[in-house]
Amino acid sequence: MMSKRPRIVIIGAGMAGLTAANKLYTATGGKDLFELCVVEGGRRIGGRINTSEFGGDRIEMGATWIHGIGGSPVHQIAQEIHALESEQPWECMDGFSDEPTTVAEGGFELNPPLVEPVTTLFKNLMDYAQGKLGEDSAGSEESDYSRLAAKAFKISAVNGGQEKRSIGYFLRKGLDAYWDSKKDQEELKGYGNWSRRLLEEAVFAMHENTQRTYTSAGDLLTLDYSAESEYRMFPGEEITIAKGYLSIIESLASVLPPGLVQLGRKVTRIEWQPEGHESSSVMENGHAARPVKLHFCDGSNMLADHVIVTVSLGVLKAGIREDSGMFNPPLPSFKSEAISRLGYSVVNKLFVQVKGNDFNLFPSLQLVFHRPDSEFRHKKIPWWMRRTATLCPIYNHSSVLLSWFAGKEALELESLEDEQIVNGVSTTISSFLSKPHKEANSNSHELCNGKANSVGNSHGSAVKVIKILKSQWGNDPLFLGSYSYVAVGSSGDDLDKMAEPLPKLSSCEPAAPPPPLQILFAGEATHRTHYSTTHGAYFSGLREANRLLQHYHCVGV
Ligand SMILES: Cc1cc2nc3c(=O)[nH]c(=O)nc-3n(C[C@H](O)[C@H](O)[C@H](O)COP(=O)(O)OP(=O)(O)OC[C@H]3O[C@@H](n4cnc5c(N)ncnc54)[C@H](O)[C@@H]3O)c2cc1C
Ligand SMILES: *[C@@H]1O[C@H](CO)[C@@H](O)[C@H](O)[C@H]1NC(C)=O
Ligand SMILES: *[C@@H]1O[C@H](CO)[C@@H](O)[C@H](O)[C@H]1NC(C)=O
Ligand SMILES: CC(=O)N[C@H]1CO[C@H](CO)[C@@H](O)[C@@H]1O
Secondary structure (H helix, E strand, C coil): CCCCCCCCEEEECCCCHHHHHHHHHCCCCCCCCCCCEEECCCCCCCCCCCCEECCCCEECCCEEEECCCCCCHHHHHHHHHCCCCCCECCCCCHHHHHHEEEEEEEEEECCCHHHHHHHHHHHHHHHCCCCCHHHHCCCCCCHHHHHHHHHHHHHHHHHCCCCHHHHHHHHHHHHHHHHHHCCCCCCCCEEEECCCCHHHHHHHHHHHHHHHHCCCCCCCHHHCHHHHHCCCCCCCCCCCCCCCCCHHHHHHCCCCCCCECCCCCEEEEECCCCCCCCCCCEECCCCCCCCCCEEEHHHHHHEEEEEEEEECCCHHHHHHCCCCCEEEEECHHHHHHHHHEEEEEEEEEEEEECCCHHHHCCCCEEEECCCCCCCCCCCCCCCCHHHCEEECCCCCCEEEEEEEEEEHHHHHHHHHHHHHHHHHHHHHHHHCCCCCCCCCCCCCCCCCCHHHHHHHCCCCCCCCCEEEEECCCCCCCCCCCCEECCCCCCCCCHHHHCCCCECCCCCCCCCCCCCCEEEEEEEEHHHCCCCCCCCHHHHHHHHHHHEEEEEEEECCC
C-alpha cells in the first residue's frame, strides 16, 4: 500500500504563508512529496499588503516601506523582479526628503532653531533606547541628555509601576532633563498663544506621534523600554516599491500551481491532539489518521498532518477568548499567555485628494498641535486629527496627501463617514495654512519666520479636499489591527514562544520520537527581532517551511 503523503495546510495567504508555500513547493522541486495547500479567509492574497489605487495614483493601504535595503529579502525580490522602477507615479514620499515645513496650530511656521534641538533630542533618546548610540557620540551634548534620562529611567524603574518601564515614560524623562539643562537660559518669547515651552513640548509630541505609528503602540506608555534594543533594522535607505508591494506577493505566489491557494476559506476551528500523533489510536484506512482537523466557515472541514498558522496576533488574541473556541482543545498556557501579553494595535493610513490653484506645491507638513485639553486649541479641529504628525504629498507635486493614524484615533477614523473626515481634514488644513493673526507683543524672530504668511496665502483657503480613502485594519475580522509590539509586561521571550510548534511534548529521553509538529506558527508576530514587518513575516514563513523540510529529512536548498 502506498503510504499517504503528508498534508500541509497553511492558514493565510499573506507574506508569511506564501513564503512558506513557496519554500515548501520549490525545495521539493515541485515533486509530489507533500500535499500542500494555502487556505485564505479573504477574497485576495497579500494580507496586510494591499496595494490599491486612489486619484489615479498607486498607493499602499498596508505595508509601505522596505525598512532598510541592506540584507532585506523583500528588497532582493523587488530587485529581481524589477519592481523598483515604474513609469507611473507611485507613493514614494520623495517630497519629504526636502526639508519638511513645520507649522504650529494657528498657522505659525516654525524655524529650525526651535524645531531642530527638540528633533535631535528625540532622535537621540530613541537611539539610546535602541542601543544605537555608539561610544563615539559619548561627548556630544544630546547624548548627555539621553544618558541623564536613562539614569532617571533606571532609578524610577526599580520601584516604579508598569508604565515607568515604557518608552513613553523614558521619553518624557528625557524632555524634562532637557528643560532642566536649559533652565538658566533666558526664556524666549513665544508666538501667538504659544509659549516657547509649549511649542517645544508640542514638537516633541509630534515626534511621539510618529513613533506611535512606527510601532502601532497607540499609547507609548504601553511600549516596553527593554525590548526596544532587541529590535533590528536593516542598514541603508528606506524605500517604497514602485510597482507596488503586491508585486512581491505575486512573485512568491507565481510558482505555485493553480488551485493550491484557496480564497474565501476562513478557518473557524482548529482541532488538534495535545498528546501527540503517536498516542492517537484513531486509524483511517489502516493509517494513523491525520491529527489536525480544520473547520471552515461554510461548514466543511479538512484533515491535515501539519498546519502552519499565520493569522495576525489580533486574530489569535480574539481566538483565545473563551467564547471563541478557535483552538480545540485550547492552546496551552505558555502560548496563550504570550499571545495575551504581547501588544497589537491599530495603525491606519488616510489618503486625501486636494484641489487648489497650485495644489502641486502643497508642502510636506509637520503638524504641531496644541494639547487636546489646551484652552488655546482650535475648537473645530476634531480630536482624532490632533495626534497626526504629518500631512504630505505621496510624491513631489502629487495632489494626493497622506497622513498616518494610530491607536484610538486610527479606530475612530474607521467609524467616521467620509464627509466627516473631509470636514475634519479641511478645518485642520485651513488652521495650519492660514495667515496667523499677528499680535503686537509677539515679534520673536527665533521661533517663527513669518513665512507662514506666504504658505498661508498660497494655500490656506485655496486648498479644497475632494475625496478621501482610508484603510480599515482595526475592524476587519481577518486582521483586527495592524502590527505587533512588545508591550510593557511582555518581552522578546514571548515572541519566541509565539514561534514554538505544538504539541510541546515533555519527553526528554534521547530516543524520543521527533515532535509531531501538528500546529506551527509563522507571521510577523513570531519573529523576535523583526516583528511588525514584511521581512519579519517572510523570515518566519521560511523558518517554519524549513522546520517541516528538516522533519522529513529533505533539508531546504
Ligand atoms: C497600515 C500598515 C502599514 C504597514 N507598513 C509597513 C511597512 O512600511 N513596512 C513593513 O515592513 N511592514 C509594514 N506593515 C506590516 C506588514 O504589513 C505585516 O507585518 C506583514 O504583511 C504581515 O504578514 P503576515 O503574513 O504575518 O500576516 P497577514 O498579512 O495578516 O497574513 C495573514 C493572512 O491570514 C488571513 N486570515 C486571518 N484569519 C484567517 C482565518 N480564520 N482563516 C483563514 N485565513 C485567515 C488573513 O486574511 C491574511 O491574509 C504595515 C502594516 C499595516 C497594517
Ligand atoms: C520637488 O519639487 C521642488 C519644486 O519643483 C523641487 O525644488 C525639488 O527638488 C523636488 N524634490 C524632489 C525630491 O524631486
Ligand atoms: C484594501 O484595499 C481596498 C481598496 O483597494 C479597500 O477597499 C480595503 O478596505 C483595504 N483593506 C483594508 C483592510 O484596509
Ligand atoms: C484662549 C486665548 O487666549 N486665545 C487667544 C489666542 O490667540 C488669538 C489670536 O492670536 C486670540 O484671538 C485668542 O483670544
